[in-house]
Amino acid sequence: MSSKFVSLNPEKQERILNASLKEFALKGYENASTNEIVKLAGISKGLLFHYFANKKELYLFLYNHFVDVLMKEFFNELDFTGRDIFERLKNLMILKNRLMARHPEIFNFMMSASMEASEEVKEALNDSKTELMHTSYGRLFENIDLTKFREGTDIQRTINIIMWTLEGFSNQELEKAKKLNKDSLDFDEAFKEAEVYIDMLKKSFYKSH
Secondary structure (H helix, E strand, O other): OOHHHHOOOHHHHHHHHHHHHHHHHHHHHHHOOHHHHHHHHOOOHHHHHHHOOOHHHHHHHHHHHHHHHHHHHHHHHOOOOOOOHHHHHHHHHHHHHHHHHHOHHHHHHHHHHHOOOOHHHHHHHHHHHHHHHHHHHHHHOOOOOHHHEOOOOOHHHHHHHHHHHHHHHHHHHHHHHHHOOOOOOOHHHHHHHHHHHHHHHHHHHEOOO
C-alpha cells in the first residue's frame, strides 16, 4: 500500500477503495472513469492523483489490495486439520463460495480482472497471479497425507497436474461466463462439475481400496 494512502484516514480510504471497486468491476479497466470514481468517493480528482500517479497505478493497487484481503480471510478460515488433498480442495471450493457470498463486489471485480484484455495492465495482472499461485499453493498443500498416493508417485508433479487441471477448469468457466456476457459464475453448477474432475483425479492417483 502506498505510504501516502496509508496515512489517509480509514473512512476516506474506504470510500476511495469502494468507489474504485464498483467502477472497475462494472466497466473494466479501459472504460472505467476516474471522474466517476472521485464523484462516487466524494473527493477531488487532484486528491485521487495525489495518492495514485495514474489510473493504472490505482487499478493494480486495488487488485493487489483485495487479493491480500481475500487471501488473509481464506487462510484464516480454511480447515487444515484434514490431511486428504482432495478433501482439502473441496473445502477450498466451499470456502470460496462462502467468501463470494460475503464479498460479492470484490469477487465481481476479481472476475472482471481475470478477464481483463487491456494490454496496459494485462502483463502486471498475470505476474501478480503467477506470484500468488506460487506462494499460496505451498501453504495449501502443507502437511498433506502422502501415504494415500500410489507407490512410486512423483508427488510434486502430481500436485502440478491436479492444480493445472483445476486452474484450466476455472479458466474455462470464466471464458464461458465471458461469452455469455455474465458478470458472475453459477457457482453451484461449477462446483458440481469440479467435483467430477476431483473424483477422477483421486481415482487416478490414490491407492485403490
